[in-house]
Amino acid sequence: MSGPSLMDSLFQRTLEDLIKGLRQQLIGEQAFISKALEEIRKEIKSTDLSTKSTALLKLCYLSNLHFHDMSFAAFHALEVLSSPRFSHKKIAYHAISLSFHDSTPVLLLITNHLRKDLTSTNEFEVSLSLQCLSRIANVDLARDLTPEVFTLLSSNKLYVRKRAVAVVLRVFEKYPDSVRVCFKRLVENLENYDPQILSAVVGVFSELACKDPRSYLPLAPEFYKILVDSKSNWISIKVLKIFAKLAPLEPRLANRVVEPICDLMRKTGAKSLLFECVRTVVTSFSEYESAVRLAVGKIREFMVDEDPNLKYLGLHALSIVASKHLWVVSENKEVVIKSLSDPDPNIKIESLRLVMAMVSEHNVAEISKVLVNYALKSDPLFCNEILGSILSTCSRNVYEIIVDFDWYVSLLGEMSRIPHCQMGEEIENQLVDIGLRVKDVRLELVRVARDLLIDPALLGNSFLHRVLSAAAWVSGEYVEFSRNPLELMEALLQPRTSLLPPSIMAIYIQSAFKVLVFCLHTCFVRGGSTAGVSASASYESFDDLSVENGAGSTVAHGQTCTSAPITNESIVNLLKLVELALSPLLGSHDVEVQERARNLLGFVDLIKLEALNSSGQEENDSEQKGVEATKIIRLVHDAFSKELGPVSLSAQGKVPVPDGLTLNENLGDLETICSDIELPSSNTFSFGYPFEEKDVSSFSNLQIKEDSGQSNESTSLLAEHRKRHGLYYLPSGKSEVISNDYPPANDPALQGDNNDTASDLVKLTAESLVPKRKPNHSKPRPVVVKLDEADEKPVAVKHPESRDDSLSGAVRDILFGSEDILPTSSRSNLPSSNRKGKEKQHMITQVESKENVVGDGNSSSRRRKDHSHGKERRHRKKNAEERNETDRKEKESSSNHPRRQKSRQRAEEPLKVPPQTSVIPDFLL
């Protein structure tokens, strides 16, 4: 054995030596520590307990401050624990509470040590072991040591008792059945007048009440007494926390407590207690107006205080009030807005939250504008905080508060140009989402997208790439709204696009494809004399436009929609541009980019012939080929002009499962299938249906041709008619908007005074918080496509933890079940029948669980049967056992419970919910 020699232990380094050495080492900290660890590993194997414990202490130090694993010493710690010397024990407990956890293998070996120390006569040993238990207790430890803890709960040594009270929290949490044993004694401690005990026990109850307040309602009288009598601020704060949880459950209790709390708020000099009163009132007593007014007064004092802590807390409290009483925020808006420029980022964020709480559909434009100006001036972090909250507020509930989408879209564009903006992803999502959902805004959207695309400077900012990808997609998808597709094309193919990541590059190329097809289509199919037969159905807006301008001829028609007319010449240039820009990309390393570039170039090759021919001379022999190219263009164009819709989150669920496909089947044998064949099942899976199911058919080219042929014919006739008799057509609202020169989204009047933003915002919010309609809503809110119920994100149903459940269940059993626990005299008028019943049921199941100790398999079915009989039995047996109930419980739990009890308890759970209203007695009040 490589154990240490006597010399080693004689000259062992103490912890102090280690620390000094660590401070003076010259060989580097890591090297020094690993050397020390080596020593420790040797020393800890020593048979001499002092050597061992010193080694352990050093190890604790290194683990606590230098993150070195000490799990290897778990067993050694147990050895030191068995030492008769207190100082060794102390070190061992220290090590154990630092390093043990639920999966420490030797955890169970500690039970007997703990039991021995818990029953020791030395109060410090008891205290150490309680302390340790509070850190490491798991189910087994909690179960096995419950009797000892129970005894200590009424120890006559205060020092021990308060610790026993505190440890109960962990024991209850790990082993809810211990509630049946210990709860009564815990409640008894509530009546203790010693502040030490009281502060511990109130602390425990405030934690317990957090998890399940309802169970502790019957204890309200005790808490009330403590609240009124308490001299210690620590205790008062904890009791207030309990009442904050209890009051919303029982209005009579709230009625009773609100006055004392207000008294406390007026009288106390301690800021912490004052703040707790304020917080209690604003969270749980918000319907008591006078109390809220008092609290708001205090909040205001907090907010204008010099101390940043108080200021922060004031704002924080205000944001709690804001959810229920918005008037409070508008009353204090000056302070809130001033805090937007506080030096402390945390305070700024709090006030930002409050400003966002004030936003409504009437003032969203103004507030956003001012905030964006703030964002321009702030540091990057806060800037993005502002942008993020604007984005999330505006998009809430499918853009609920947005009326003027043109404005919002241009705001998005403006936000992405802010230098610190890092919200690219969110802006990208919203741009695309709005494009899909709101038809009327697409024109403005394309304009914004164009402005973004065309600016070569933006390509250099990697945070903006996501925004640009949205802009590219939008301008490709809705290119028919573009005023100048050629310009778009140049923007999409500009040399600086090489700065984009490949995934976005691919989107650019795809969009360029769409734009190119659109240009060709305009030029040859609609604009060209040969193919004037069928104006595509999807271009009604253009037809409208031309009607509006009174231009009859198709050539002029082309000119109105594009500032630069698409001529054959420009097409040729365009094709050249495409070839020039994309040829290098054929060698791209990214497959997506390469493939899309190849697609586009292939397409260009196909139609180049016609373009060149028709630009050169209009020969008859080329016409044959030209017609073919036109056909191709029309085909591709129709494929692109199918509108994409937003996809509902539950869309996948709507896809019918094909016959013969069982989704629930285990896929285990898939591996064997894969090994010999190449996934034969792949064609049983359908491609994801986009939104509308009829779209599926359009994947086949043939059908497209037929479809569009038919529909184009009728719509083109209609369009012809409209052109000829334009006068008799009512001007549609849409065209009216289009023909206007779009007013810039931001009112130029507001543009001037950017500097005095704070006062500006105050004024604006002041105006807009008065509920009046904004006069300049010239346009009605456009339709926003919502997918029925699907847009609501599936709310994860929160299942309360079963353990907590069983804990509160146990607590309820005790509190509602056996009234002799309630020490108050005023429990006379309780309707006791159902409580008795519950108690009985509880006893029955306990008896039964004893029966079930052997035989695990059929226990559950038997249990269920028992329950069905339970009711009858319950009525028969009455109060005989009630007397010795507690004794029985004690006995029972000191014998080792089988683990199964927990599951038993869960099974019984649904029966246990107490009928609230009838049980909550009047005595509270």
Added chain:
Amino acid sequence: MGIRFILMVNKQGQTRLAQYYEWLTLEERRALEGEIVRKCLARNEQQCSFVEHRNYKIVYRRYASLFFLVGVDNDENELAILEFIHLLVETMDRHFGNVCELDIMFHLEKAHFMLEEMVMSGCIVETSKANILTPVQLLEKTS
């Protein structure tokens, strides 16, 4: 669980004491302490002492070269925790006499012991300096 952890960190960001009331692995601890130190030590005197972190709050206070950081649940009373930190410092001050970083370094176990007197299972159980120090001094005498 009201208090989740108590840290003492010096100006350089080195941990001088770490007490956790829920189990974290060494790696989680290292990450957590790193994040917290980065967040809190960058703040100045004019800024408030509360920082939101993950799903809880950190209440901290600086005494000379040492930062006392306490991680608490969101509904814990921040000002009370500040008072608690102050109480802790006063208690140590009374025991060590003008406490400094070195005292805590060289008496780490004792500092832990004091904390254990004050906090159990994340609840503050003792707030009287005398009550906290009696056992500490008693044990010092016997050993």
